[in-house]
Amino acid sequence: MLELKSVDAGYGTFQALFGVSLDVKAGEAVGVIGPNGAGKTTLMRVISGLIRPRAGTITMEGADVLKTPEHRIVSLGIAHVPENRRLFPRLTVEDNLKMGAFMPEARAHFAERLDFVFDLFPRMKERRHQMAGTMSGGEQQMCAIGRALMSDPKLLLLDEPSAGLAPVVVQQVFELVKRIRAGGLTVLIVEQNVQQVLKVVDRAYLLEAGSIRASGKSSEMLADDSIRQAYLGV
Template identity: 90%
Template sequence: MLELRSLDAGYGSFQALFGINLDVKAGEAVGVIGPNGAGKTTLMRVISGLIRPIKGSIAMEGQDVVATPAHRIVDLGIAHVPENRRLFPRLTVDDNLKMGAYMPGARAKYAERLEFVFDLFPRMKERRGQMAGTMSGGEQQMCAIGRALMSDPKLLLLDEPSAGLAPVVVQQVFELVKRIRAGGLTVLIVEQNVQQVLKVVDRAYLLEAGTIRASGTSEEMLSTDTIKQAYLGV
């Protein structure tokens, strides 16, 4: 579904990613793990068109993502839940969800998608008239994921969904990821919480200093000495 080949990316004169090759197949959940500053958020931003690569290619179901205007990338079926959620804090939950369905194709399915999101997140239905900025961190994360799902994506990009959340809420977020992918949605998730993310993905890539250092199934990654020593404290 998603293919990255020899991808370099960065900001101005600063290069953050070097020669990235990454694949996500339809129906998979794939994780990208690694320390702070490894380039994980840059990877998500370049896939969703927030920044353009220095070189290399990105294809979504054979469509050239790099050649697609940033505001049309959501039409290719890619929805991005950014780090720190990036909600509109002074808009209601309802209005934030409407923003996720702004493309013409999504507008036609608005009622159906809203019902889907409220089934997934009953709390959002209860809070629909509340200002997004007044909710708890966990509720804001639900709203941000719901907003992305309103566009009826094929591929959901999740950037550090557990960041800044209490441990009990982190568990809830990863349970939600399991439910989302059980519905057939393809997920690419960037996460520092290695132990948790490897429980919900099929495969993972280890990103360090802007390069892919290792990749494999969740089981393979959990048994790798590099992962055990650096991320699991074993």
């Protein structure tokens, strides 16, 4: 479904990604793990078109992402839940969800997608007229994921979905990821909470200092001694 080959990217004179290659197959959940500053958020921004790479190729179901105008990348079936959620705090929950359905093809199915999101997140239905900025961190994360789902994506990009959340809420977020996956959606998730994310993905890549250092099935990554020592504290 998604394929990156030899991608270099950065900001100004700073290079954050060095020759990154990875792929995500339809129906998979794939994780990208690694420390702070490894380039995980840059990777997500490159895929969703927020920044353009300096070198390499990105394809989505055969379409050249780099030849697609940034504002049309969502029409390829890619939806991005950014780090720190990036909601519109002074808009209601429902208005934030409407922003996720801004493409003409999504607008045509707005009511249907809204029902889908409210079924997935009943609390969002209860809070539909509440200002998004007044909700708890966990509720805001639900709203951000719901906003991304409003475009009926084929691939959902989740950037650090557990960041800044209480442990009990982190568990709820990863349960939501499982439910989204069960519906057949393909997921690429970058996350510092290595133990949790490896329990919900099929495969994972280890990104360190902007380069892929290892990859494999989640069970293999959990059993890898070097990863266990560096990231799991065991």
